[in-house]
Amino acid sequence: xxxxxxxxxxxxxxxxxxxxxxxxxxxxxxxxxxxxxxxxxxxxxxxxxxxxxxxxxxxxxxxxxxxxxxxxxxxxxxxxxxxxxxxxxxxxxxxxxxxxxxxxxxxxxxxxxx
Amino acid sequence: xxxxxxxxxxxxxxxxxxxxxxxxxxxxxxxxxxxxxxxxxxxxxxxxxxxxxxxxxxxxxxxxxxxxxxxxxxxxxxxxxxxxxxxxxxxxxxxxxxxxxxxxxxxxxxxxxxxxxxxxxxxxxxxxxxxxxxxxxxxxxxxxxxxxxxxxxxxxxxxxxxxxxxxxxxxxxxxxxxxxxxxxxxxxxxxxxxxxxxxxxxxxxxxxxxxxxxxxxxxxxxxxxxxxxxxxxxxxxxxxxxxxxxxxxxxxxxxxxxxxxxxxxxxxxxxxxxxxxxxxxxxxxxxxxxxxxxxxxxxxxxxxxxxxxxxxxxxxxxxxxxxxxxxxxxxxxxxxxxxxxxxxxxxxxxxxxxxxxxxxxxxxxxxxxxxxxxxxxxxxxxxxxxxxxxxxxxxxxxxxxxxxxxxxxxxxxxxxxxxxxxxxxxxxxxxxxxxxxxxxxxxxxxxxxxxxxxxx
Numbered sequence: 001x002x003x004x005x006x007x008x009x010x011x012x013x014x015x016x017x018x019x020x021x022x023x024x025x026x027x028x029x030x031x032x033x034x035x036x037x038x039x040x041x042x043x044x045x046x047x048x049x050x051x052x053x054x055x056x057x058x059x060x061x062x063x064x065x066x067x068x069x070x071x072x073x074x075x076x077x078x079x080x081x082x083x084x085x086x087x088x089x090x091x092x093x094x095x096x097x098x099x100x101x102x103x104x105x106x107x108x109x110x111x112x113x114x
Numbered sequence: 115x116x117x118x119x120x121x122x123x124x125x126x127x128x129x130x131x132x133x134x135x136x137x138x139x140x141x142x143x144x145x146x147x148x149x150x151x152x153x154x155x156x157x158x159x160x161x162x163x164x165x166x167x168x169x170x171x172x173x174x175x176x177x178x179x180x181x182x183x184x185x186x187x188x189x190x191x192x193x194x195x196x197x198x199x200x201x202x203x204x205x206x207x208x209x210x211x212x213x214x215x216x217x218x219x220x221x222x223x224x225x226x227x228x229x230x231x232x233x234x235x236x237x238x239x240x241x242x243x244x245x246x247x248x249x250x251x252x253x254x255x256x257x258x259x260x261x262x263x264x265x266x267x268x269x270x271x272x273x274x275x276x277x278x279x280x281x282x283x284x285x286x287x288x289x290x291x292x293x294x295x296x297x298x299x300x301x302x303x304x305x306x307x308x309x310x311x312x313x314x315x316x317x318x319x320x321x322x323x324x325x326x327x328x329x330x331x332x333x334x335x336x337x338x339x340x341x342x343x344x345x346x347x348x349x350x351x352x353x354x355x356x357x358x359x360x361x362x363x364x365x366x367x368x369x370x371x372x373x374x375x376x377x378x379x380x381x382x383x384x385x386x387x388x389x390x391x392x393x394x395x396x397x398x399x400x401x402x403x404x405x406x407x408x409x410x411x412x413x414x415x416x417x418x419x420x421x422x423x424x425x426x427x428x429x430x431x432x433x434x435x436x437x438x439x440x441x442x443x444x445x446x447x448x449x450x451x452x453x454x455x456x457x458x459x460x461x462x463x464x465x466x467x468x469x470x471x472x473x474x475x476x477x478x479x480x481x482x483x484x485x486x487x488x489x490x491x492x493x494x495x496x497x498x499x500x501x502x503x504x505x506x507x508x509x510x511x512x513x514x515x516x517x518x519x520x521x522x523x524x525x526x527x528x529x530x531x532x533x534x535x536x537x538x539x540x541x542x543x544x545x546x547x548x549x550x551x552x553x554x555x556x557x558x559x560x561x562x563x564x565x566x567x568x569x570x
Contacts, residue, residue: 026151027148027151027152028151028152028155028156045177045178045179045183045184046152046156046177046178046179047149047178047179047183047184047187048179048183048184048187050145050148050149050152050188051187051188051190051191051192052191054145054188054191054192054466055191057466058191058466058537058539059537059539060536060537060539060540064466069151071154071155071158073151073154074147074151075151076144076147076148076151083537
């Protein structure tokens with residue numbers, strides 16, 4: 001199953017925020033985590049994650065810091081801020097509302113069909 | 115991008131990839147470092163899974179996405195980087211170069227039109243000296259519609275917006291000319307001063323096109339305005355030198371060029387230079403882009419020092435201010451300068467960088483200006499009844515109040531940012547969404563004040 005571009009774009013914010021709520025992380029690891037939890041259904045082009053992260057940073061939802069990774073390279077780590085946490089809660093409410101709406105109307109549809 | 119040579123070692127391939135990335139203006143070197151870390155990690159994982167180094171590199175690059183899409187996404191997020199790209203024609207290709215040349219031709223053409231338009235009323239017997247009032251009220255109408263037209267030509271807007279732009283200029287022309295102003299009255303002077311401010315918003319909407327509603331679009335316009343100012347001053351300085359030489363040289367051969375300079379060269383040059391300077395701002399962006407932040411960085415500490423010393427001296431002497439009739443206007447000018455420094459350094463600042471010494475200075479500057487203004491307002495308030503509420507004084511008070519609100523809230527947001535409680539983007543948004551307030555106030559002064567104060 002391939003998820004449409006629009007849906008991937010829309011879900012990127014809550015997804016990234018949630019992953020950062022789990023623990024501080026960096027680009028590559030965030031993408032790995034996305035693949036892991038979606039079972040490969042969410043196919044992101046790797047590079048596209050970074051503009052998303054930078055947008056969240058600009059809005060103050062996440063904070064970035066450079067650290068030296070175990071590999072010896074400089075690596076940019078991201079951390080969720082309190083505003084980011086608030087935003088995540090808000091996103092959660094919205095997605096749950098969308099989810100509940102769709103579930104409800106589909107249940108009715110299948111009830112009619114039966 | 116060219117396919118990497120298979121015989122190339124991994125490091126050389128990554129070097130090449132990095133160089134391709136660096137050529138994109140929207141992707142800065144910190145981002146390149148971030149992306150490179152990603153690429154290397156991906157290559158390492160794939161190599162561990164058994165791929166040869168060059169295969170792993172190819173797969174990793176492919177997963178990263180093609181560079182055009184990637185840099186477009188970066189540009190969309192970092193629109194402050196994008197605007198350079200939008201307007202400066204890249205020098206590699208021939209087609210944009212001809213486009214840049216067309217822009218130059220159009221700009222100089224419009225400048226000539228503005229210069230000629232300025233002399234058209236002369237055909238009907240108007241004279242720069244005798245009808246100074248008419249010219250003072252209408253001066254912005256000779257050039258700003260053309261400037262807006264230039265932007266619309268460069269970045270076409272929707273028809274609906276075009277109508278609103280036209281409506282703005284028509285309304286301005288109506289209000290500048292229907293009122294029966296008394297000669298030498300102060301409401302006429304107020305109209306002359308405020309009409310360009312109100313119309314500058316219309317120009318801004320034309321400049322930003324569809325992006326006016328976005329904070330970034332307005333910020334670009336702020337940036338543009340500051341750079342236009344610098345260019346205009348430079349052109350004016352050059353023009354002054356030219357004029358001086360012209361006068362002296364023709365004087366040596368017994369020709370008095372003063373009449374020509376006074377009624378043709380100076381007015382027409384001054385008005386045409388607005389369009390030319392606007393064109394220069396866009397065409398030679400990168401030249402001045404480095405100059406404006408340097409100027410703000412130079413003058414912010416100096417102004418902050420002057421203000422702090424002034425407040426200290428005020429405390430030391432313990433005396434109040436010597437309030438005169440023009441005191442309020444002088445303090446308005448001070449606040450405008452401080453606001454300009456603030457706006458400009460905000461527009462030139464990378465919103466993502468953490469608070470630094472310069473930000474502290476900026477807050478000192480703003481708070482210092484606010485305190486000085488508060489002292490002045492307090493002193494003036496005590497004597498306002500003595501001076502009376504003339505049109506000039508009400509206008510000055512109104513501007514002072516608007517500036518105070520703007521700067522006070524900016525100071526609050528700035529302090530929050532310094533203490534890590536708010537993002538810089540909020541401060542940016544506040545500044546850009548406040549801009550229309552100035553234009554609205556200017557419109558009120560132009561439309562309401564003359565009848566309210568009996569056209570005196």
